[in-house]
Amino acid sequence: MPKKQICASAVEAVADVSDGASLLVHSFGPPQAWPTDCLLALAERGVRDLTIICNAPSAGPTSLNVLADKKQIRKIVCSYVGSPSMPTPLSDMVKAREIELEMVPQGTLAERVRAGGAGLAGFYTPTGVGTEIAKGKEERTFDGKKFIFEHAIRADFGLLQAYQADPFGNLTYRRGMRNFAPAFATAARTTIAEVKEIVGLGDIDPEAVVTPGIFVDRIVRTTTHIDIGILRQILKLVGRSNDMQGRAVTDGGPMGLPADLMAMKVATLLRTGEYVNLGIGLPTMVSNFVEGRDVTLHSENGILGYGAFPPEGAEDIDLYNASGQLVSAVDGTSYFDSTVSFAMARTGRVTSVVLGAFQVAQSGDLANWSTPDGSGGIGGAMDLATGGARIIALCYHLEKSGRSKLVDKLTYPPTALGCVRSVVTDLAWIDIDGEGFVLRELAPGLSVDDVKAATGAPLRVAGDICEMSFG
Amino acid sequence: MPKKQICASAVEAVADVSDGASLLVHSFGPPQAWPTDCLLALAERGVRDLTIICNAPSAGPTSLNVLADKKQIRKIVCSYVGSPSMPTPLSDMVKAREIELEMVPQGTLAERVRAGGAGLAGFYTPTGVGTEIAKGKEERTFDGKKFIFEHAIRADFGLLQAYQADPFGNLTYRRGMRNFAPAFATAARTTIAEVKEIVGLGDIDPEAVVTPGIFVDRIVRTTTHIDIGILRQILKLVGRSNDMQGRAVTDGGPMGLPADLMAMKVATLLRTGEYVNLGIGLPTMVSNFVEGRDVTLHSENGILGYGAFPPEGAEDIDLYNASGQLVSAVDGTSYFDSTVSFAMARTGRVTSVVLGAFQVAQSGDLANWSTPDGSGGIGGAMDLATGGARIIALCYHLEKSGRSKLVDKLTYPPTALGCVRSVVTDLAWIDIDGEGFVLRELAPGLSVDDVKAATGAPLRVAGDICEMSFG
Numbered sequence: 001m002p003k004k005q006i007c008a009s010a011v012e013a014v015a016d017v018s019d020g021a022s023l024l025v026h027s028f029g030p031p032q033a034w035p036t037d038c039l040l041a042l043a044e045r046g047v048r049d050l051t052i053i054c055n056a057p058s059a060g061p062t063s064l065n066v067l068a069d070k071k072q073i074r075k076i077v078c079s080y081v082g083s084p085s086m087p088t089p090l091s092d093m094v095k096a097r098e099i100e101l102e103m104v105p106q107g108t109l110a111e112r113v114r115a116g117g118a119g120l121a122g123f124y125t126p127t128g129v130g131t132e133i134a135k136g137k138e139e140r141t142f143d144g145k146k147f148i149f150e151h152a153i154r155a156d157f158g159l160l161q162a163y164q165a166d167p168f169g170n171l172t173y174r175r176g177m178r179n180f181a182p183a184f185a186t187a188a189r190t191t192i193a194e195v196k197e198i199v200g201l202g203d204i205d206p207e208a209v210v211t212p213g214i215f216v217d218r219i220v221r222t223t224t225h226i227d228i229g230i231l232r233q234i235l236k237l238v239g240r241s242n243d244m245q246g247r248a249v250t251d252g253g254p255m256g257l258p259a260d261l262m263a264m265k266v267a268t269l270l271r272t273g274e275y276v277n278l279g280i281g282l283p284t285m286v287s288n289f290v291e292g293r294d295v296t297l298h299s300e301n302g303i304l305g306y307g308a309f310p311p312e313g314a315e316d317i318d319l320y321n322a323s324g325q326l327v328s329a330v331d332g333t334s335y336f337d338s339t340v341s342f343a344m345a346r347t348g349r350v351t352s353v354v355l356g357a358f359q360v361a362q363s364g365d366l367a368n369w370s371t372p373d374g375s376g377g378i379g380g381a382m383d384l385a386t387g388g389a390r391i392i393a394l395c396y397h398l399e400k401s402g403r404s405k406l407v408d409k410l411t412y413p414p415t416a417l418g419c420v421r422s423v424v425t426d427l428a429w430i431d432i433d434g435e436g437f438v439l440r441e442l443a444p445g446l447s448v449d450d451v452k453a454a455t456g457a458p459l460r461v462a463g464d465i466c467e468m469s470f471g
Numbered sequence: 472m473p474k475k476q477i478c479a480s481a482v483e484a485v486a487d488v489s490d491g492a493s494l495l496v497h498s499f500g501p502p503q504a505w506p507t508d509c510l511l512a513l514a515e516r517g518v519r520d521l522t523i524i525c526n527a528p529s530a531g532p533t534s535l536n537v538l539a540d541k542k543q544i545r546k547i548v549c550s551y552v553g554s555p556s557m558p559t560p561l562s563d564m565v566k567a568r569e570i571e572l573e574m575v576p577q578g579t580l581a582e583r584v585r586a587g588g589a590g591l592a593g594f595y596t597p598t599g600v601g602t603e604i605a606k607g608k609e610e611r612t613f614d615g616k617k618f619i620f621e622h623a624i625r626a627d628f629g630l631l632q633a634y635q636a637d638p639f640g641n642l643t644y645r646r647g648m649r650n651f652a653p654a655f656a657t658a659a660r661t662t663i664a665e666v667k668e669i670v671g672l673g674d675i676d677p678e679a680v681v682t683p684g685i686f687v688d689r690i691v692r693t694t695t696h697i698d699i700g701i702l703r704q705i706l707k708l709v710g711r712s713n714d715m716q717g718r719a720v721t722d723g724g725p726m727g728l729p730a731d732l733m734a735m736k737v738a739t740l741l742r743t744g745e746y747v748n749l750g751i752g753l754p755t756m757v758s759n760f761v762e763g764r765d766v767t768l769h770s771e772n773g774i775l776g777y778g779a780f781p782p783e784g785a786e787d788i789d790l791y792n793a794s795g796q797l798v799s800a801v802d803g804t805s806y807f808d809s810t811v812s813f814a815m816a817r818t819g820r821v822t823s824v825v826l827g828a829f830q831v832a833q834s835g836d837l838a839n840w841s842t843p844d845g846s847g848g849i850g851g852a853m854d855l856a857t858g859g860a861r862i863i864a865l866c867y868h869l870e871k872s873g874r875s876k877l878v879d880k881l882t883y884p885p886t887a888l889g890c891v892r893s894v895v896t897d898l899a900w901i902d903i904d905g906e907g908f909v910l911r912e913l914a915p916g917l918s919v920d921d922v923k924a925a926t927g928a929p930l931r932v933a934g935d936i937c938e939m940s941f942g
Binding site: 114120122142143167175209212274329330336345387 | 472473582585586588589590591592593594595596597611613614616618622637638639641643645646657672673677678679680683684685686743744745746765767769775776800801802803804805806807810811813814815816817818820821857858
């Protein structure tokens with residue numbers, strides 16, 4: 001079996017990356033998970049005009065910001081630039097159009113690279129139909145359902161961060177680390193794995209190999225070690241930033257529920273035995289209230305079944321959910337890669353999805369990725385919203401400006417059409433049926449008129465309307 | 472996490488399969504590897520008009536023949552019906568058109584089902600361009616290369632055979648067992664896993680789960696246990712049948728090399744460090760001669776790096792190559808599923824492929840799957856031939872009829888166009904360059920004129936022509 005090039009340093013590993021090269025950079029996005037040595041080596045070498053394909057390029061100090069800082073990036077292909085409330089050098093340059101941006105839904109990104117690595121030219125996906133993502137793309141109907149065509153992606157280089165490598169290039173990952181790596185490994189002309197350990201011949205159980213060595217050309221041992229104390233601080237900052245997204249200032253309006261009660265209400269809507277995905281921001285708080293509910297949490301980075309936030313000292317830096325939060329495993333947890341994760345989403349095997357919202361229209365149309373004030377990005381929302389799952393929007397009832405988020409028609413770019421079935425806000429639980437909004441429960445102390453006044457579209461009242469229950 | 476239905480028997484597991492249902496049946500094809508209890512239960516229930524998607528439906532006594540026997544199958548979608556020299560009830564019914572046949576290249580079959588399970592409508596693949604498989608399908612050019620469109624496949628039921636299941640439906644497989652299962656698990660409305668063991672909650676390492684439980688609806692413990700003695704006999708029969716395929720009777724013609732020397736010659740053409748796939752029949756014999764050559768063998772069912780045939784008593788019934796032969800693991804072996812296996816093939820990561828041949832044209836066109844006398848099927852050959860690997864055809868120089876297999880133009884249906892680079896026969900080693908056949912080496916005792924007389928197209932002679940060497 002051919003032994004792969006084991007590089008003495010990351011500088012050696014990326015020595016032939018030239019100006020204008022395209023790179024697949026494996027990271028889901030959390031601050032801790034990057035092929036850091038390779039990125040620093042590229043920064044040191046100063047190569048320019050790079051095209052980089054990467055899910056969330058701007059997360060944390062060791063992200064693609066190390067290349068943005070030195071103006072080495074020409075174009076980014078990604079699903080999430082970063083939180084607008086936490087600007088970075090990279091997101092600033094994207095905003096200033098100094099870096100070209102191609103925004104791709106997360107599941108589509110994984111699938112496009114997988115297609116490239118499988119020798120296919122492209123595929124038809126339902127993700128993005130009716131949105132800006134579909135513009136300029138072929139739309140085609142199969143069995144009465146609309147799909148858009150997406151081209152395969154291949155690149156000159158792939159930079160992976162993995163756990164173990166053997167000299168043949170066989171790779172393992174830990175916990176939530178797999179995400180884009182198995183696809184990215186296949187689609188580069190030269191694949192470079194930055195790993196925590198290089199083990200001996202035959203030391204990896206053949207059943208445990210995730211990326212077979214045939215896809216790997218070079219191996220380099222990482223010298224970057226995460227300081228868990230610093231990581232905790234970063235994650236707190238990110239968490240705080242996410243909590244702030246879309247928070248309504250209800251000056252002069254009705255006082256509504258605090259965020260934790262909004263999340264608790266959503267938890268009561270989940271049914272026994274459901275597989276549930278929680279979007280970034282407020283929705284992640286729902287995980288605090290699912291204990292005892294027999295609900296299985298799905299995370300886009302490739303985890304099915306995760307539990308509570310671990311206590312300090314018990315964290316595993318490779319066990320993080322799609323919001324980058326450190327979580328714990330439960331009995332029955334499984335790990336897999338992003339393409340499998342979105343297969344679950346696109347086919348409705350994930351039965352309920354809780355998403356943040358900028359706007360929800362009475363038709364069920366959802367806008368949650370882009371506003372005129374700025375855009376964090378799409379993440380997995382478009383894929384999660386197209387699989388036929390029950391979409392529960394969790395958001396404050398009003399924008400900061402005081403305008404309602406529950407609207408007649410969307411004025412912001414849609415994430416998906418006709419997908420939202422329920423909306424839980426600080427003021428109410430509202431369902432969407434074929435004819436529009438139906439008020440189901442009121443936050444304590446509010447009247448039907450309070451909610452009607454805060455809602456930008458007709459609001460019918462359910463026959464059994466009552467005060468909000470959390471049982 | 473939701474517990475899945477654990478069925479007391481396979482009859483219970485398939486109780487709601489009704490007449491006209493479509494089923495994905497997981498088996499690569501070897502005699503030992505079927506969800507046997509479920510197939511027997513379907514036979515017992517007598518449901519009819521079934522559409523069955525299955526790689527090689529006719530291999531061994533516990534194959535789909537148990538349903539063909541009782542005329543329960545309306546249509547088969549497969550890549551390989553079975554060896555024409557070993558007819559079965561199923562292959563006879565296909566030949567008599569009592570069962571409708573849709574022939575699909577093996578990699579395309581895996582990919583179509585994967586697409587269905589990922590919520591995609593279809594994709595463009597290079598496999599099958601210029602062949603009968605492309606007829607009636609959309610052809611489209613991307614970046615100057617031709618692709619054909621293939622539709623996704625979904626089905627009512629999926630029948631898997633797996634190793635372990637936990638009560639959440641998480642599944643593991645052993646060795647070469649994965650093949651189509653990870654894709655088939657995702658694409659059925661109801662997925663039923665027939666397993667060797669049911670283990671407790673949390674007993675499967677989350678990293679070791681291959682099919683996450685979200686894809687699995689029912690579990691049943693198999694009662695079928697393979698008798699290794701009977702299996703050895705079946706495999707000997709199958710092997711003998713494969714050896715016979717395409718053997719030339721050279722009555723009155725020149726005496727050529729025996730099969731083992733032909734295989735030994737091919738082994739000398741393989742280069743250090745190569746990843747090599749050996750097709751069914753004669754090519755599998757090459758594995759007897761690669762020891763010490765640092766060649767890594769790739770098998771379509773999801774093995775990279777396998778070794779010699781194990782001695783009697785040391786066999787592992789789940790460790791078989793794509794020809795169904797029991798093989799051994801080596802240092803660095805990895806297991807994966809069919810979609811990954813064909814990603815390796817379609818992108819040229821598998822660098823050399825040895826295939827049997829019915830005809831090779833001077834243009835490099837290959838025919839190896841269908842003749843007027845009958846057809847075993849395509850298997851993985853079309854996918855393996857389209858990835859840009861060096862294709863070495865290994866075959867007898869003449870047909871049984873005495874006609875040359877090396878021809879001016881193909882008269883049999885092509886497997887792929889312009890792909891063959893070398894041909895090794897019982898008479899000679901011949902290369903194909905841009906202008907046709909070039910004689911490189913002669914079998915001992917033969918003259919250039921002997922080989923010219925046996926070749927159905929112009930044959931140039933290399934300047935350094937010599938007697939065949941095996942070093």
